[in-house]
Amino acid sequence: MSDVLALRGAPIAETVRAGIADDVGRLKASGLEPRMAVVVASNDPATISYAEAKGRTAAKLGVALDVVTVDPAQGQAALEGVIAELSADANVQGILLDLPVGEGLQAEPAIDRIDPLKDVDGLTSVNLGLIALGREAEAIAPATPDACIRLAEETGSLSGRRVTVVGRGRSVGRALAPMLINRDATVTVCHSKTPDLTAAIAPADVVFVAAGRPGLITEAHIRPGQVVIDAGINMVDGRLVGDVAPAVAEVASAITPVPGGVGPLTSSLIFANLVRAIALQRQGS
Ligand code: NAP
Numbered sequence: 053m054s055d056v057l058a059l060r061g062a063p064i065a066e067t068v069r070a071g072i073a074d075d076v077g078r079l080k081a082s083g084l085e086p087r088m089a090v091v092v093a094s095n096d097p098a099t100i101s102y103a104e105a106k107g108r109t110a111a112k113l114g115v116a117l118d119v120v121t122v123d124p125a126q127g128q129a130a131l132e133g134v135i136a137e138l139s140a141d142a143n144v145q146g147i148l149l150d151l152p153v154g155e156g157l158q159a160e161p162a163i164d165r166i167d168p169l170k171d172v173d174g175l176t177s178v179n180l181g182l183i184a185l186g187r188e189a190e191a192i193a194p195a196t197p198d199a200c201i202r203l204a205e206e207t208g209s210l211s212g213r214r215v216t217v218v219g220r221g222r223s224v225g226r227a228l229a230p231m232l233i234n235r236d237a238t239v240t241v242c243h244s245k246t247p248d249l250t251a252a253i254a255p256a257d258v259v260f261v262a263a264g265r266p267g268l269i270t271e272a273h274i275r276p277g278q279v280v281i282d283a284g285i286n287m288v289d290g291r292l293v294g295d296v297a298p299a300v301a302e303v304a305s306a307i308t309p310v311p312g313g314v315g316p317l318t319s320s321l322i323f324a325n326l327v328r329a330i331a332l333q334r335q336g337s
Pocket of ligand 1: 196219220223243286318
């Protein structure tokens, strides 16, 4: 990277984690032991290792975390049954279903088995619906879009800025677009049917990329001065890479590195959402 500003997740994540540790201390002093369940319904080693990584973060924060595995061969009913049980369990305050789920399983109905007040990844239709309606203050916001926005805001408020989101996927783009509208940005959303990505990206002050396509965005798509937020996580030849080619760092004014940008902040925001979920549960909203 030349003079580009590297938007790193770790410093913001550190501040977020300090706040969470204080909140967890207060909750424990009040007699509540925060507990989160991560449901893994996949045989993919990467998915299992991400779940275990969340366990290590939880341990540092004093949060109990259970990794609950469901063999995809057990089927949809078993997966939904496990999530329904966790939703009804008063000792569990947060539930997250790791995506993607294994072959033969459907994520959508399983996500909606999560009690919206325990939905620490903010992906249930209730939380996404509130966000789409502009009622984000009542919702639990999805952690990855939240991380993308916090990193972009390191370069200034998004109000009145032109932004382009590449990807309308379940984990990132679908929620990121209305969250940006809620912050008064002017939003363009691209997807696989967008005929000319370069033209859609050109007017943007900030470009968010979440397509799950390594190197999709190159220096040919980006003009000098644009801020680039890369949420992509792809394994290529055993290396973690984003959706944005490394040469973009020579053109953009600021960019999130992969690894080290959106990912580390997302992992901390999941636990911030657990604290928020507990507050909402106590209000009974
Ligand atoms: P997804 O559901 O697989 O959706 C991918 C989106 O990209 C779709 O909307 C698709 O368009 C669009 N797309 C694919 N090829 C394209 C192209 N050539 N041009 C324009 N758009 C294209 O993705 P997701 O679950 O939202 O995840 C997106 C990325 O974020 C993945 O790399 C994922 O690993 C990563 N992620 C990162 C974190 C983190 O903590 N950093 C967390 C979660 C996910 P269509 O809708 O037309 O198919």
